[in-house]
Amino acid sequence: MKPVIALVGRPNVGKSTLFNRLTKSRDAIVADYAGLTRDRHYGQGHLGNREYIVIDTGGFEPDAESGIFKEMAKQTRQAVAEADVVVFVVDARAGVSAQDHDIANYLRRLSKPALLVANKAEGMREGAQLAEFYELGLGEVLPVSAAHGQGVRAMLEAALDELHLPDADAEAEAPDERVIRLAVAGRPNVGKSTLINTWLGEERLVAFDLPGTTRDAITVDFERNGQRFQLIDTAGLRRKGKVFEAIE
Ligand SMILES: Nc1nc2c(ncn2[C@@H]2O[C@H](COP(=O)(O)OP(=O)(O)OP(=O)(O)O)[C@@H](O)[C@H]2O)c(=O)[nH]1
Ligand SMILES: [Mg+2]
Incomplete structure (x- = not known):
């Protein structure tokens, strides 16, 4: 560990x-x-x-x-x-x-x-x-x-x-199993983080009724039925012309 x-x-x-x-x-x-x-x-x-x-x-x-x-x-x-x-x-x-x-x-x-x-x-x-x-x-x-x-x-x-x-250094890494990387993308406030929290069954991500809540892209490791996944939560996307803030 x-x-x-x-x-x-x-x-x-x-x-x-x-x-x-x-x-x-x-x-x-x-x-x-x-x-x-x-x-x-x-x-x-x-x-x-x-x-x-x-x-x-x-x-x-x-x-x-x-x-x-x-x-x-x-x-x-x-x-x-x-x-x-x-x-x-x-x-x-x-x-x-x-x-x-x-x-x-x-x-x-x-x-x-x-x-x-x-x-x-x-x-x-x-x-x-x-x-x-x-x-x-x-x-x-x-x-x-x-x-x-x-x-x-x-x-x-x-x-x-x-x-x-x-x-x-003595600790061997687990053999490289196939990981499915799954990104959740969409417009602001459609429920991307809530969806991932529901899959995980825990409040892993801040989900809040506010467009632009998620900022950093957050990767969460997840395993189901022996298959490893990496779930990636992303910030809401808007049309280019509608993006004004530097953070966004
Ligand atoms: N002068 C100086 N500025 C720094 C240093 N480290 C960070 N900053 C500046 O401080 C500001 C805040 O840095 P962040 O790393 O975003 O701070 P944070 O603690 O993560 O902020 P929150 O996520 O809002 O809590 C940015 O403008 C950085 O460039 C430093 O060592 N020296
Ligand atoms: Mg910070």
């Missing part, structure tokens, strides 16, 4: 940018827009021969009681439950916010290793600016720049060191 790292934090701190760096991909959508990521999004990476799974999540409001932020919080809690180590991302430039405290309180109550990571720390001298994050009560603050790569390797080593798991 590969260790699982969940990236958690309030909106717009750079979780998806860090996800892309940890997976050496551009799979997650990144923009200067709070609340961009909605679903939990899995990726794979490795540090030398140590392999891991990383989960990107949406901006976390642990106490959200309604609306789409409540649905996103459910997804984040599920990601945290599956994780071996939680990477709590804060914004080194913005400083500590009330929402960071809410998330820290939530994480401190869990008995799960958590690392506190201050992103957007490029060109920042350690010390003064980062000191205030100690008040979150999660111990040492690791400065990183997801956009530029600084500190990311040290952070990853610290995350994997929390786990004391054996190297994965």
